[in-house]
Amino acid sequence: MKIAALQDESVLEGLPEPAVELKRVSRLYGSFVALREVSLRLPAGASAVLLGENGAGKSTLLKVISGLTAPSYGTVQIFGEPPQEQRGRISTMGHATMLYDDLTGMENLIYFAGLNDMGERAALEHIAAEALRAVNLDAANPRRVGEYSQGMRQRASLARALLAQPELLLLDEPFSNLDVGSAHSMIDRLLAYGSESPTRTLLLTTHQAALAQPLAQTTITMQAGSVVSVVERAGAR
Amino acid sequence: MSYAAHVWTHLRKDLRLEWRSKDSINGMLFFSLLVVSVFAIAFDPTAFPGISRQISGGLMTVAVLFAAMTALSQSWVRETQNGVLDAHRLAPAPLSALFVGKALANFLFVSAVEVVLAPVFAVFYNLHPLGQTWKLLVILPLGTWALVVNGTFFAALSLRTRNRETLLPLVLLPISIPALLAMIQATTAVLTGEFEPTAWLKLLLAYDVVFTMASVLLFETILNAD
Numbered sequence: 390m391k392i393a394a395l396q397d398e399s400v401l402e403g404l405p406e407p408a409v410e411l412k413r414v415s416r417l418y419g420s421f422v423a424l425r426e427v428s429l430r431l432p433a434g435a436s437a438v439l440l441g442e443n444g445a446g447k448s449t450l451l452k453v454i455s456g457l458t459a460p461s462y463g464t465v466q467i468f469g470e471p472p473q474e475q476r477g478r479i480s481t482m483g484h485a486t487m488l489y490d491d492l493t494g495m496e497n498l499i500y501f502a503g504l505n506d507m508g509e510r511a512a513l514e515h516i517a518a519e520a521l522r523a524v525n526l527d528a529a530n531p532r533r534v535g536e537y538s539q540g541m542r543q544r545a546s547l548a549r550a551l552l553a554q555p556e557l558l559l560l561d562e563p564f565s566n567l568d569v570g571s572a573h574s575m576i577d578r579l580l581a582y583g584s585e586s587p588t589r590t591l592l593l594t595t596h597q598a599a600l601a602q603p604l605a606q607t608t609i610t611m612q613a614g615s616v617v618s619v620v621e622r623a624g625a626r
Numbered sequence: 627m628s629y630a631a632h633v634w635t636h637l638r639k640d641l642r643l644e645w646r647s648k649d650s651i652n653g654m655l656f657f658s659l660l661v662v663s664v665f666a667i668a669f670d671p672t673a674f675p676g677i678s679r680q681i682s683g684g685l686m687t688v689a690v691l692f693a694a695m696t697a698l699s700q701s702w703v704r705e706t707q708n709g710v711l712d713a714h715r716l717a718p719a720p721l722s723a724l725f726v727g728k729a730l731a732n733f734l735f736v737s738a739v740e741v742v743l744a745p746v747f748a749v750f751y752n753l754h755p756l757g758q759t760w761k762l763l764v765i766l767p768l769g770t771w772a773l774v775v776n777g778t779f780f781a782a783l784s785l786r787t788r789n790r791e792t793l794l795p796l797v798l799l800p801i802s803i804p805a806l807l808a809m810i811q812a813t814t815a816v817l818t819g820e821f822e823p824t825a826w827l828k829l830l831l832a833y834d835v836v837f838t839m840a841s842v843l844l845f846e847t848i849l850n851a852d
Contacts, residue, residue, distance in 0.1 A: 485709030
């Protein structure tokens, strides 16, 4: 195991272009410091698990990386550019499903496939159906997402997140409210997704460290807005 | 996908959601019919046909304006529920297409209410336009678009504020005064036949062009603002 002291920015110099690179990033909400001078570097193809107590800054860090929240100080680069320049290459799955409750799973996914420029109507339907099948949801299910169980909603949300085959996938507590079997199915899906391309990068937050172990090539621990340790599993790519 | 195809994707989604929930249409219809009924009861329009023609343009605009306001602030709620707006911000589709699609959807909803409201108005207020009635087919869509495009934009602007229902009319009404004035005057011109609505129509058209362009250009900035 090796532990990198990433608060020291000098260790980041001279390395190949990473998927995620944060340099002294801070995020303030009024006087509250949600992120405190976080420097972090994830190589393309990494699979990392972000651990920490409630309020440690995990969700804020994911939002800053995705570009949904701007850092108050510091710089964020995704594949060498600001996250706002990488729309379509980044996808997130958060506490909210990011789906319309009054549309069916299929209608939602066709809509988002369209927004991701994934082809004409017939192609969109095929892609959406495949994405739903990959998370064990029935594409022909006429129920609206608002009528889904919590587990189905989370699987539909994962299908949406994976739909455009993003190169950087950010997942915020993806296993919360899932039974163990469903959580393992989701992990299998994420492992399969990561293995399809050597550059696909995955970063997820969880409180269930043991459950997420298969995805933890790198384990990052946060405390009070700071990254306190980065541990790489021996033999990880 | 082309820009128009993205706009169509958003528009179709909004129409589908409204068809299923009918939240906007029902609220607007109820509100606007209530306004028309209250004013019709408050005074007898049939006894004063001249006055009725003078004030009907204003009454119709007020009814449509306040009805539209209830729907406009709601139109973005669907996007904020479940964090869908964040998915839009991460997708490569142009964000302004989302705005245009939603403005078009709101325009269709408000127009649908006007289609129901106009004959009710004509009957309640015993209206027989003395000008060229066909011009209302130009005035009403132009005026409606002015209300809707501004309303959709400012509703998006007030999304992250705590009192968005209060903020929307406070911002929207002052900035819509030129459009409201033009719509009321042009409608009154057609109803009374006393003057030509051409100048007011030109003002309305110019207002629509300027505010549509400004809204489309600024939308992405306000949506991504922290």
